[in-house]
Amino acid sequence: MERSSPEQLLREYGERARLVVYVAAAPGAGKTRRLLTDAHRLQLAGKRVAIGWIETKERPDLERLAEGFPRVPPRSVRVAESAYDEFDLDAALAAKPDVVILDELAHDNLGESRNAKRWQDALALREAGIGVIGAFNIAHLETVSATAESLLGHPVRAVIPISFLKSADDVIALDASPQLIRRRLADGKIVQPDDIARAQSGAFKETTLKMLRELLLRTIDDLTIPIVAAASVSSAIALVPAGIDARRFLERGAPVAAAFDLRLEIQPDEGVDTREIERAASELDADVLPAADLQRLDTGSLRAAMVALPNEKLASKIVNAPVERDIFIVDATQTYLERSVFTTPLSATLGDRMRVGYGKLTVFLGAAAGAGKTYAMLDRGAQLRADGIDVVIGLVETHKRPETEAMIGDLPIVPRKTITADGITYAEMDREAILARKPRVVLVDELAHTNAPGSLAPKRFMDVLAFLRAGIDVVTTLNVQHLEALSDVVYRLTGTIVRETLPDGILPLADEVILIDVSPETLRERLRAGKIYPRERIETALSNFFRTENLASLRELAVREALRARTRERISAPFGRLLLSVVARPEDAILIRKASRLAARLEVDFAIAHVAEPRDSVDAACLAEFERIARSINAGWRDDRAPDAAKRLIEIAREVPETVVAVGGTHRAPRWPARNAFARRLLDANAKELIVLARPKPNAPNADDEDA
Numbered sequence: 001m002e003r004s005s006p007e008q009l010l011r012e013y014g015e016r017a018r019l020v021v022y023v024a025a026a027p028g029a030g031k032t033r034r035l036l037t038d039a040h041r042l043q044l045a046g047k048r049v050a051i052g053w054i055e056t057k058e059r060p061d062l063e064r065l066a067e068g069f070p071r072v073p074p075r076s077v078r079v080a081e082s083a084y085d086e087f088d089l090d091a092a093l094a095a096k097p098d099v100v101i102l103d104e105l106a107h108d109n110l111g112e113s114r115n116a117k118r119w120q121d122a123l124a125l126r127e128a129g130i131g132v133i134g135a136f137n138i139a140h141l142e143t144v145s146a147t148a149e150s151l152l153g154h155p156v157r158a159v160i161p162i163s164f165l166k167s168a169d170d171v172i173a174l175d176a177s178p179q180l181i182r183r184r185l186a187d188g189k190i191v192q193p194d195d196i197a198r199a200q201s202g203a204f205k206e207t208t209l210k211m212l213r214e215l216l217l218r219t220i221d222d223l224t225i226p227i228v229a230a231a232s233v234s235s236a237i238a239l240v241p242a243g244i245d246a247r248r249f250l251e252r253g254a255p256v257a258a259a260f261d262l263r264l265e266i267q268p269d270e271g272v273d274t275r276e277i278e279r280a281a282s283e284l285d286a287d288v289l290p291a292a293d294l295q296r297l298d299t300g301s302l303r304a305a306m307v308a309l310p311n312e313k314l315a316s317k318i319v320n321a322p323v324e325r326d327i328f329i330v331d332a333t334q335t336y337l338e339r340s341v342f343t344t345p346l347s348a349t350l351g352d353r354m355r356v357g358y359g360k361l362t363v364f365l366g367a368a369a370g371a372g373k374t375y376a377m378l379d380r381g382a383q384l385r386a387d388g389i390d391v392v393i394g395l396v397e398t399h400k401r402p403e404t405e406a407m408i409g410d411l412p413i414v415p416r417k418t419i420t421a422d423g424i425t426y427a428e429m430d431r432e433a434i435l436a437r438k439p440r441v442v443l444v445d446e447l448a449h450t451n452a453p454g455s456l457a458p459k460r461f462m463d464v465l466a467f468l469r470a471g472i473d474v475v476t477t478l479n480v481q482h483l484e485a486l487s488d489v490v491y492r493l494t495g496t497i498v499r500e501t502l503p504d505g506i507l508p509l510a511d512e513v514i515l516i517d518v519s520p521e522t523l524r525e526r527l528r529a530g531k532i533y534p535r536e537r538i539e540t541a542l543s544n545f546f547r548t549e550n551l552a553s554l555r556e557l558a559v560r561e562a563l564r565a566r567t568r569e570r571i572s573a574p575f576g577r578l579l580l581s582v583v584a585r586p587e588d589a590i591l592i593r594k595a596s597r598l599a600a601r602l603e604v605d606f607a608i609a610h611v612a613e614p615r616d617s618v619d620a621a622c623l624a625e626f627e628r629i630a631r632s633i634n635a636g637w638r639d640d641r642a643p644d645a646a647k648r649l650i651e652i653a654r655e656v657p658e659t660v661v662a663v664g665g666t667h668r669a670p671r672w673p674a675r676n677a678f679a680r681r682l683l684d685a686n687a688k689e690l691i692v693l694a695r696p697k698p699n700a701p702n703a704d705d706e707d708a
Contacts, residue, residue, distance in 0.1 A: 017125075017126045017129045017130055017131045018126070018169040018170065019122060019123070019126045019131070019132045019134070019168045019170075020038075020131075020132070020133045020134070020168065020169060020170040021105065021135065021136070021164075021165060021168045021170070021171050021172070022034055022035070022133075022135040022172050022173075022174045023135070023136060023137070023138055023141070023171060023173060023174065023216060023219070023220070024135065024136075024137050024138065024174040024216070025137070025138055025175070025176065025181075025212040025213040025215070025216045026137055026139075026181055026204070026212055026213075027137065027181075027190050028181040028184045028185060028190040028204075029137075029175070029176035030176055031103060031135040031136075031174055032054050032055060032056060032062055032103060032135075033061075033062060033065065034135070034174055035054060035101050035133055035134075036054070036062065036065035036066055036101070037065070038101075038133050039051070039069060039133070040065070041403065042098070042133075043068075043069075044403075047099055048098045049069060049097060049100075049101065050070045050071065050072050050092065050095060050097035050100055050101070051066060051069045051070070051071045051072065051100075051101045052071075052072045052087050052092055052102040053102050053104065053107075053118070054101060054103045055103060055104065057189070057190075059189060061386075069101075070095075070097070072088055072091050072095060072100065073088060074087060074088055075087075075088040075091070075111075077110040077111035079110060079111070084110055086110055086111065086113070087102065087107075087109075087118060087121060089114055089115065089125070090114070092121075092130070093124075093125070093128055096130065097130060098131060099132065100125055100130055100133075101133055101134075102118065102122055102125075102132055102134040103134065104118060104135070105118050105119040105122060105134045105135065105136040105160060105164075106118070106119065106137070106158040106159065106160050107158060108157070108158050117158075117160075119134075119136075119160050119164050122134050123164070123167070137212075138212055138215055138216040138219060139151075139152065139156050140156060140158055140159055141159070141160055141162060141165070141219065142160065142161050142162055143162050144219065145159050147211075147215065148215070151208045151212065152202075152203045153202065153203070154203075165219075166223070169519075170521060170522060171220065171519075172220075172517045172518060172519060173216055173217060173220040173517040174517070175213070175216070175217070175515040175517065175562070176213075176514065177213075177512040177514060178209035178210050178213065179511075179512065180512070181209055182200065182209070185199055185200060185204050187387075190204075214563065217515065217559050217563050218285075220559055221263070221556060221559045221563070235262055235263045235303070235304055235305065236253075236257035236260065236262040236263070236264050236265065236307070236308060237264075237265045237289075237302055237304035237306075237307055237308070238257075238264060238265070238266050238267065238307075238308040238309070239269075239294055239297070239307065239308070239310075239314075240266060240267065240268045240269060241269045241272070241294050241310060241312065241314075242271055244310050244332040245333070246268075246272070246276055246277050246280065246332075247276055247277075247279075247280045248332055248333075248334070248335070249308075249330055250264075250280045251280070251572070251574075252308075252330050252332070252334065252337070252689075253308035253328055253330055253574075254284045254286065255572050255574055255602060256306070256308070256328050256574065256602070256691070257306055257308065257328075258601075259601035260326065260489070260598065261486065261489050261557060261560060262304075262305055262306055263286075263287070263560075264284060264286035264287070265286065265287045265288075265289055266286055266287065266288045266289060267292060267297075268288070268289075268292075269292070269293070269294040270294075271291075272291065274288065274291065294314070299314075300321075300324075302325075304325060305492065306325055306326040306328065307325060307327050307328070308327075308328040308329075308330055309328075309329060309330065310329070310330055310331075310332050311329050311330065311331050311332075311683070311688060311689065311690075315327075315683065315690075316680055316683050316684075319665065319666075319677060319679035319683065319690070319692050320666075320676055320677045320679070320680040321666075321677075322667055322668060323665025323666055323694050323695070324694055326691070327665070327679075327690075327691070327692040328690075328691050328692075329683070329687075329690040329692070330689055331688040331689045334574070334688070334689065336574065336575065336576070336658050337572045337573070338573045338576060338603075338604070338658075358468055358471065359468040359470065359472045359473045360468075360473045360511040360512075361464070361468055361473075361474050361476070361509060361510045361511055361512075362380070362473070362474070362475045362476070362511060362512040362513075362514065363476055363506070363507065363510045363512070363513050363514070364377050364380075364475070364478070364516050365477075365478055365479075365480060365507070365513055365514065365515055365516065365558055365561065365562055365565075366477070366478070366479050366480070366515075366518070366558060367479065367480055367517075367518070367554040367555040367557070367558040368479055368481070368523060368545070368546070368551055369533075370523050370526045370531060370532035371479075371516045371517075371518045371523065372516050372518060373478070373479075373516045374396060374397065374398065374404050374445055374477055375404050375407055376477075376516050377396075377445065377475050377476070378393075378396065378404065378407035378408060378409075379407060380475055381393070381443045381475065382409055382411065384441055385410075390439045390440040390441070391411060391439060391440065391441045391442075392412045392414050392434070392437060392441075392442055392443070393411050393412065393413040393442075393443045394429050394430075394434050394442040394443060394467075395416065395428075395443075395444055395460075396408065396443060396445045397445045403531075411443070414429075414433050414434050414437060415433070416428060416429060417430040417433070419453070419454050419455060421452055421453035421454050422453070426452035428451055428452050428455055429444065429460065429463060431456055431463045431466060431467075432456075434467065434472070435466065435467070435470055435472075438471075439472060440472070441472070441473040441474070441475060442467055442473070443474075443475050443476075444460065444463070444464055444467075444474055444475070445476070446477060446478075447460055447461050447464065447477060447478045447502065448460070448461070448478060448479070448482035448500050448501060449500070450500055451463070459502060461502045461503075461506055464476060478502075478506070480554060480557050480558040480561055481494075481496075481554060482498060482500060483502070483503075483561065484501040484502060484503050484597075485504035485597045485601065486504065486557065488590070488593065488594045488597065490554070490557070492694075493550065493553040493554065493557070494545065494550040494553065494554065496544075496550075507561060507565035508565055510565065513561075513565040514562075515558060515562040517555070518555075520548045520551035520555065521548070523546065524542065524546060524548065527541055527546055528542070573604050575602075575604060575658050575659065575660040576604055576656070576658035576659065577606070577607060577656050577658060577660070578595060578599040578602070578604055578605070578606050578607070578659075578660055578662055578691070579607045579608075579609055579649075579652065579653050579656075579659050579661050580592060580606070580607070580661075580662045580663070581609055581610075581611065581645075581661060581664075581678070582608055582609070582610050582626060582664075583664075584610060584618045584619040584620075584623045585622060586619075586622055586625075587695065588626070589625070589626070591664050591693055592608060592626065592630075594693055595662050595691075595693065596633055596635060598662075605636070605656075606633070606635045607635055607636030607637070607638065607656075608626065608630050608635055608638070609637075609638040609639075609640065609649060609652055610623060610626065610638070610639045610640070611638075611641070611648045611652070612641050612645065613642065613643060613644070614641070614643065623639065627639070638652055644685075645678070645681075646681035646682050646685040647685045649661060650682065650685045650686060650687055653687075660689045660691060661682060661690055661691070662691040662692075662693055663679050663682060663691070663693070664692070664695045665677070665679060665692045665693060665694050665695055666678070666679070667695065679692045
């Protein structure tokens with residue numbers, strides 16, 4: 001069982017002043033609303049909360065939220081002939097509340113103040129033992145401001161250093177779609193009516209908002225690197241020795257890393273000219289590490305879930321040792337790069353949605369149960385209803401959380417229908433009733449849910465597709481671990497097998513994918529407070545799925561999936577077909593699933609080959625099951641016999657141009673007189689490129705999914 005340190009326990013129980021910072025892409029993302037909502041939650045938890053500075057812009061809904069909170073009296077500052085109100089740090093320190101709400105952290109303080117910047121006031125409050133919840137827009141961050149200026153067309157004068165974010169206890173992305181922000185702008189909720197048209201064609205152009213949103217998520221991604229075991233991190237490392245075409249090598253390695261949902265880091269050898277590497281890194285959105293002596297590098301200690309390296313002597317050595325991470329051995333002389341548009345099993349539906357009258361899909365995506373997805377979905381529904389839109393709840397799971405139940409308010413609910421199967425009665429969403437009611441928008445919780453036996457569709461996402469086809473907009477929720485293509489990634493990161501999944505193509509299908517970001521510490525606090533699971537499940541969850549490193553890894557994965565869903569960029573595949581070599585044993589079914597998803601992400605053909613040597617014993621039942629799996633996923637299948645399996649596999653691969661072989665790695669280094677590992681034998685048989693997949697360790701934990 002994981003045991004928290006005393007300091008961590010104090011932090012989780014809220015006994016230490018904390019600085020929580022929300023970062024948004026642009027005005028209108030809901031910063032003030034989120035700050036006031038948090039203030040109410042803290043107040044219900046017994047905290048004394050004071051408003052230090054917020055801007056309600058006289059909106060009635062925000063004014064109502066702000067009622068009941070004491071305010072730190074502002075200080076008056078005179079500039080020329082005008083007087084302005086400013087946050088009064090000294091008054092806040094004298095009042096000694098538990099927490100201060102402090103918006104617009106990038107603000108430059110006017111007049112004589114203890115600090116020049118409001119973010120410095122936030123640090124001073126925390127130093128004095130007063131917690132702070134604050135917010136600002138990403139354009140004001142020093143690492144983003146130059147790019148933001150070119151997007152916005154005007155200077156960004158108030159800048160916050162990245163060191164401030166790194167010093168915060170929690171940094172949380174406050175995500176909102178460009179379409180939603182533009183709707184709020186048009187409704188007069190961001191600027192004065194006379195300024196709306198100018199804002200729509202300027203700083204609030206959809207392309208500008210999309211870029212700012214991407215900058216926000218990439219910043220959060222950089223700040224949330226989890227501290228976990230080397231094989232569990234979400235990064236890949238490319239080792240670049242001297243004497244190869246570095247750009248070509250990196251262009252081949254980057255797509256495979258991306259297909260595995262890994263951020264690419266580049267490790268150049270000492271003496272390598274890094275100028276070309278840095279240019280390639282910029283284009284590939286990769287990070288360049290300080291140069292190192294690759295000949296002396298301890299590859300076993302690399303903090304990476306995948307290693308890409310050229311087909312040289314070092315590659316042969318690595319694959320002949322125990323393989324604990326995926327390995328891509330690259331032929332840097334190859335020039336093949338096939339560019340294509342990313343597609344999914346739902347691509348036909350995606351094309352169908354171009355028709356007029358098809359409903360729009362909004363997905364609130366989170367890292368784990370308790371992130372606040374259902375709350376956000378209900379909040380969106382309430383806002384739409386307030387705007388006069390016909391909204392109904394198709395299905396909501398509050399898990400008896402009072403705050404979530406309160407959010408239902410006066411939203412109409414379509415009653416569930418009961419289904420009895422095998423003596424068990426289920427309460428499921430009534431698809432027919434919703435279609436007959438035909439609201440403008442339906443709220444549907446837990447998209448990955450498996451319906452009861454006898455339902456019209458086996459999975460809830462299929463019901464959602466039916467609503468979309470009927471012209472009904474859908475707002476739904478999803479945890480990142482339920483995406484089918486991420487099963488192996490989630491298992492690698494958390495050791496948990498998620499049994500309830502849905503096609504990852506659901507995210508590219510969505511019109512909006514909104515990240516509901518929350519820190520691991522906050523999730524663990526909510527769990528301890530009984531806001532996620534019943535009391536009897538809390539300690540088990542804390543020591544298993546809800547370990548800090550698991551939640552940090554899932555959070556990083558959620559950020560990257562949100563980015564992937566909205567960019568949908570053209571990808572390049574370094575080969576045209578992936579040929580997986582399997583052994584007739586049940587555990588290789590995991591390799592089939594992993595390799596097939598890699599091929600799907602790269603949009604390349606996939607085939608499976610079993611080549612046995614005369615001395616091999618073959619499990620006929622296992623082989624028949626592999627052949628059945630191959631047919632079910634439309635993969636090629638080959639069963640062969642040969643005196644040298646490695647040479648025969650290379651012959652099979654060369655029957656189709658641009659084929660790369662994948663094989664499972666070894667758990668043990670070979671000892672004389674045993675033969676070399678099969679991956680090493682493939683290289684000796686003149687494999688130009690090779691993917692070596694890490695096998696799960698024997699007796700790996702088979703944990704149940706902890707999602708609620």
